Amino acid sequence: MNSSTTPDKPGHSSTPEPVVVSEEARLKAEEFIEAEEGAANKLKGWLAVTVTALAFVMSVFHLYTAYAIVPTQTLRPVHVGFVLFLSFLVFPIAKRFRHRIMWWDWLAAALSVGIVVYLIMGGDDFTDRNTSPAPWDIAFGIALIVLVLEAMRRTNGWIMPIITCSFLAYALLGPWLPAPWTHKGYEVGRLVGVMYMTLEGIYGVAVDVSSSLIILFTIFGAFLQYSGAGKFYIDFSFSAMGGKPTGAGRTVVLASFLLGGPSGSGVATTVTLGAVAYPMLAKVGYEKNAAGGLLAAGGLGAIISPPVLGAAAFLIAEFLKISYLDVLLMAVIPTILFYLALFLMVELDARKYGMGNVAFDKVDSVWNLTRNYWFHFLSLVSIVAFMMWGFSPVLSVFWATVVSFATSFLRRDTALFSYDLFTGKGSIREHIFKSPFVKAMEGGSLGVLNVAATCAGAGIIVGVVTLTGLGLKFSSIVIDAAGGSLLLTAIYTSMVVWIVGLAVPVTASYIICAVIAAPALIKLGVPDFAAHMFIFYYAVLSEVSPPTALSPFAAAAITGGDPYKTTLQCWKYTVPAFLVPFMFVLDPSGQGLLLMGSTKALAAANWWSIAEVTLTAAVGIAALAGGFQGWALLRTTLLERWMLIIAGFALVYPSTLADVIGFGGVIAALAMQYFRRQLRTA
Template sequence: MSAPNGSSPQTEPVISEEALRKAEQYIEEEEGAANRMTGWIGGFLVLVAVVMSLFHLYSAYAIVPTQTLRLVHVAFVLFLSFLLFPLARRFRHNIMWWDWIAAFLAIAIVVYAIMGGDDFTDRNTTPEPLDIFFGVALILLVLEAMRRTTGWIMPVVTVCFLLYALFGAYLPQPWTHKGYEVGRLVGQMYMTLEGIFGVAVDVSSSLIILFTIFGAFLQFSNAGKFYIDFSFSAMGGKPTGAGRTVVLASFLLGGPSGSGVATTVTLGSVAWPMLAKVGYERNAAGGLLAAGGLGAIISPPVLGAAAFLIAEFLKISYLDVLMMAAIPTILFYLALFLMVEIDARKYGMGDTAFEKVDTVWNLTRRYWFHFLSLISIVVFMMLGYSPVLSVFWATIVTFLVSFLRSDTALLSYDLFRGKGSLKEHILNSKLVKALEAGSVGMLNVATTCAGAGLIVGVVTLTGLGLKFSSIVIDYAGGSLFLTTLYTALVVWIVGLAVPVTASYIICAVIAAPALTKLGVPDFAAHMFIFYYAVLSEVSPPTALSPFAASAITGGDPYKTTMQCWKYTVPAFLLPFMFVLDPSGQGLLLMGSTKALASANWWSIAEVTITAAIGIAAIAAGFQGWMFVRTTLPERIMLIIAGFALVYPGMIADVLGFGLVLVALVSQYVRGRRVALRA
């Protein structure tokens, strides 16, 4: 059997160091290219990062005033960002004098605000000259920190919003507003909890960093390795085993991390040789790996950082957000499983076997506690704990159960045996590395949240959200379908330029009102925007997950991106279901546990089954294969059926089911003929 690209699948490729370095560059594009420091400076930076993580763990359990927590969080983030991320690549691995000035200026600005107390916040409409100086300095520092950690696009977008606030009086209708002076703008952005220190930073300081620390604890206790090994063993030995392994491992590995690119690279470096061995060509393998990585952003228990913002914007519990994501996540992975099943038939993959690391039973018997760590967050939330306390105690659980085996322990067993000095054991421990990674790993998200606070502040101050929603509705002529379509396009276009978190925040304040004005519930509108914001991960020029996958497989970045679209398109039609018709809200389990208690379970089951059949039809149509290769009429019928089934309504459903039935009969008849000839 030959691979689709003509190469023999028996030749197992070796991933070169150059390919891995190139893949790491895409992670750096998402997370920033950090300095690697040694000596006393390196030790100092590790200490600051560890103290930052310990402070936030303390604040999760103890009572720290909201205003203090947000300001201290921003101070830590800016301080570390300026010392860890260089002004330009030529200064990398060196901390320059201007970096120290910027870092300590950030601390001075926050100390000034905290020491000012209530008097400081009360004069936000009439700030003093020193307030304006520190406020302007903070805005500039946030913009520069964003540039260093995420690139130029997000700062440029933020500056455009700030200019809109300053010069709105000179714009034509309907965009015009009275315009605001620098002092008034600074008062909003620096001296209240409506700008930089607003909702986004609140979520960053209270939830995102705690989940990042939790993910780091899992990583350094070797949970990630276990999830990959478990998936390999559970799914091996079958024609579709390689593809299934990627799907299952991406869920287990990505769920706790919430990072699409990191999941793609981690999984790809292990899974690509296996995918090539069973017959995947480079671009198809890269597309599948990237699609699996994309699942990390929409999969419980962590999802992406934007999921925490949904809970804060809607003033609902994070458990409700997890619940809303449950069925769409299942359907997303159903689509991927169907795709790899079709791949096995389409590419004629035989029973190519690959070595298992161990049996599922042996792996589970030795490392079962990693599953306990994974589900403990949800268990704590179901017991009534807040999301903050849930992730705090889940982190403690992960720390404690790591000692069940010496190879997963976050502190060496030798420490308890009295071997070596306490100082050496602590400094070189996995625990310190996990605490450091927990802070450093979220700096790019935190700076984005601070910058997004500037955007939200402008939208609040100028009323831009209401203006924008009115414009969208006018263009759509009041049609909910067209408004939804335009909103999806707006979110997608914004997502082409900025990361998922920023894309969601921007569109949540400017685009969500258009949907809610036409009667769409808040939770459905925000989940719709969240899912289309996630598309930024697979859309050039910021298609970082497919580009990282192509670096590993040696495929073409843009062809890999198109393959990724093929694997993910069925699932991304789902958001239209829970926006266009009330019955579709069953896919979100009605948005809350309270609403679910009185919901019609048959209606939820019906819409879920309809969505699943629609996804299956689209998968078969896009792949051009069902039981046997589809003819052109069958392919057209399946694609039309899929779109009809994800568009709510009796007529659309009847059309969709009818076309699927015709295609099934046609496939069955042709399949029998092929079998008889054989």
């Protein structure tokens, strides 16, 4: 589009009508959360008490395992048993059976427990006969696979079970497949032995991470939610950023980081923030689709922001056998660059849309909020502080949860137990069952069900890939198609991850592509940590890619915009930052963006090289932001716009020639804009 045209936005007056997010919009947005986390039953009476008690026991069990030693052969099956049992009670088999528990739900839940009991009672003999399982082993193993598929369907929809069944079919039908996909094939007994009777299938790496880390982080996030941390982050951002033309946009960016860091959920962050922030965005002049795109982009930051990063980040640490602190270090600079892109886009929005100063009623001053609720900031630093102190990630999040619980009592309105419980006012039973503490313990377990079910299903996929050698075959096919070119291999890999991400959630997308696509990059000399981070960032794109673009669709429900136009706007805000992963894959110098992937390497790293590549990436992001927005110092011409876009892409490609072209293009475009502005002023 020629940049001399008027921006595609509705006009806004100096006294805009107040904008309120309707209840209908809120409910529609909640539907997208349900699409990501499953449409849960809303139970009453003794059924609700039963589910609450079971979820509470599950949280207690996992908090206990964080501090005590529980054998892996016990922890993983018990975790899966809890997940399956609660999934069949909380998520209905179909919408028409919602808000009640049918007899088949109880039967499936009971069978889930029986499968785990049979495994644990079998002891070492059970594991030793995995290559030649007994008839009952095969029966229980098939039942477990079916239950995992059904739990995935209830919590995440049909696509993930269909993909998992395709991998199972690949394992069974190997001799009849066309080359180069042919393999010797495996019988049902051998397949069940791997999936059920070893720690390589359903109880593999993904469930290990789910049972030891992800569940603890969801409990930690629930403690923050019920102690009022989320509300504080929004109020703090609103008070710190309101009042300027870019204040509404800056509020979204800052609040999304503060909310997203502890939560790790893109859709939940988008909806929570959108209900509060959209009226501000509309008031300063954002049109509906642009506002929704910015909200979804901010929510996306929740998945790539320390200290949680989303469930896939824990899997990176497990796959690479490195500390989670190393993963956090690798994410620091890319996260900064992501939010730099958003801040630049917000600044350019103010100029592009001609936004003026709009007065907002602040909730409270920044000083008062910080003075009264300073302890909520501990959630952003406590986990990292404990890990730097020498604690394991599991113990770090355990003690961070304890800190969150203890500090909640610093104020009456954030206490996780009512103060009346200690003064004897009211019924003890009522105080306990309705306390935020019990709700947080329940929410922590229920919040992990969809991710844990996905991890169990992904374990089946990983087991098939390991058993059949599919990862090496796929990497050879990709490398051959790319002619051995690293650039083309990286592009093909990103497309594979993106296509897989169109159908499945981030966690599943990362697991699948980590075992089938990462070997292609590693085979061409890319360090394993860079390859896995590359795949992680492109797996995150599934949050903003149709048909599962849940964050933009949820934002569109709040703003009343068009879902697909909102998705395109979200891409505009996020594309600059998502080109950065190519920098740490295509050239060794680009690995400086990951701080070299480990604390030991970081200590010996060339800090000047890291600063240089970071600066180059920042300038490239700024150029792309200006090019995609069609605005820099002033509105760009068509030539200036393409100069900035080409320069941005050149700066992302790590080579001396590309850097010279990139910096030259940026300087030339800005010089043209500067002289044009001087002529206009004269």
